[in-house]
Amino acid sequence: MLKMTHLSKVYRTEVVETYALRDFSIHVKEGEFVAVTGPSGSGKTTFLTIAGLLEEFTGGQYQLDGADVHGLNDNQRSRLRNQKIGFIFQSFNLIPDLNVFDNVDVPLRYRRLPGAERRKRINEALERVGLSARAKHYPAELSGGQQQRVAIARALAGGPRLLLADEPTGNLDTQMARGVMQLLEELHRDGATIVMVTHDPELAARAQREVRIVDGQVIDLAAPARLVENPTSHPAA
């Protein structure tokens, strides 16, 4: 599903070159739930934004769903992002003056789906995250956990092949975090491919596989034995 080989990302200024990712290789198979961990500034989020086609990489190869994404123009990258990737951010990133329904509608609008199809997908996504009754609410009227569920619904509505989550529980209290995590696990159980950046070892342990990044490089692959053989199975709670 996601394959990066010897990938590098360099930020250059006039006087200094900073390697955010260096000789970075990772392979996430379809249906996998991978946790990406590492200290602050290690390159986790850079990896995620490159994986999500929000940022270009400097060298190496990146294949998304079997297609090389190098050299795609902005329209092609936007279309891929819209159709194949769902984002879940730490700070939810909902649009504050759109209600829940309209927030979930945003990616579907850019796909130019007919109104009836959009409504169907939005209702299904909201039902999936248990927020059907809150469709007309605005983000400010929801709890943090509910806002994150809306963000997940927005990510799900487009039927993405890959969910990218950046510290999805980072802004939530323990109880809400647990709820969101359970939701991600349910999605995974239903077949979603999930890559989750986190620095919480407990959450990372609930993924099938943990990829650790330090100084822009993958240094350690920890794969619980019970899951490697069957990547689509759900870890024990």
Place this chain on the structure above:
Amino acid sequence: MLGYYVGMALRSVRRNVALTALMIVAVAVGIGASMTLLTALRALSGDPIPAKSARLYSVRVDNWGPDAPNNAMLSDLVSYTDAMALLRAQRGIRQSAMYETTFGITPASGDANPFTATARVAGRDFFAMFDAPFASGAAWSAADDEQRAAVAVIGAHLADRLFPNGGAVGRNVLLGERSYRIVGVLKPWHFQPRVYDLSSRLYQETEDVFVPLSTAVDRQLHTMGGSYCDHAVGTVFADTLRSECRWLQFWVELPDPAAAKAYRRFVENYAAQQRSAGRFHWPPNVALLDVNAALRAAKMVPDEMRVSTVAAFGFLVVCLVNATGLMLAMLERRAGELSIRRAVGASRGQIFAQCLAEASAVGIGGGVLGLGLTALGLAFERLILREDYARLVDLNLDAVWTTFGLAVITVTVAALYPAWNASRLQPAWKLKAE
């Protein structure tokens, strides 16, 4: 997608009421100032006959010489001698010498009082040259011109007044002390500025009555328009005809610039002949001015007004630069939202289009308010302008559309850079920062 952009634009207006209001006011003030002056300028200097303005020429011949007082520039009036010579030559597609006079008109029904009407003395070509629209009948014939027939064409207003039940053509009307047969009735004809007579008030309505030049000369109808003499002449009409007084306009219709060049050579040759004949004692000094050149030469619109209009548009540019700055600030504030949109699949083009749609909403708002300010500005101009000018200065449909169009187009242009800037933002950076 357009509907979505419009919806988002309206949301943006609601979300940023103060900033949007500030932009709308900035745009509206610029639009109001420039449209007020532009509307007045267009009304006063507008081309009355755009389809033919490059084919109609005012012919001017210097029959006074360089030493005559007040002869610094060629007058739009020519002498009867020159007018007749040019007319007889028939070198244009159409041509007409003309002047203004007045008639006392006695209505046929005895219970109505006599009144005075303005009249244009002209050749039959006049109507076709200046696209005078006939409601019924037609111009008099060439034979009528030759035979000095007592025929007339009358305007719609006079026809309604004299013959309220219609059927004016073929009837007679008493103009002065003579009876004229009506051969044509014009539709209401708003030909302004009335360029064919630059010596009178340009912004008057067109005349009520039109009669053949040959007939008018035969009946010794004096001009009531401009008439200038380099020295005193006798009071007898024949003296005026023989004199070097300038009192007729002469217009010619020519098919193209080459014909205009040829016609100018012909007039120069004519002036040279007059010099050879001993009438002129100076080198040929002639001019051929098309409609717009004639209007410019008449300087009916003060230069100050043109300068003010340019200054107003300069002010509009300043207002738009201001609006551009405000838009940049507004979009900067919305970088988070735009980054989210990019993250979920909006292309740069779609972000650009959305920002332009939002700018258009500001433009429409600016147009509505600008229209109000323009109306106020024009109302003020009507208070301070001369009556015949003031009548022209109104907010017609053209001005309304121009105001809206100008507002939307200029604001959209002003939004190009902010929209481009917004579409180029790096969503990853913003989302990382969040």
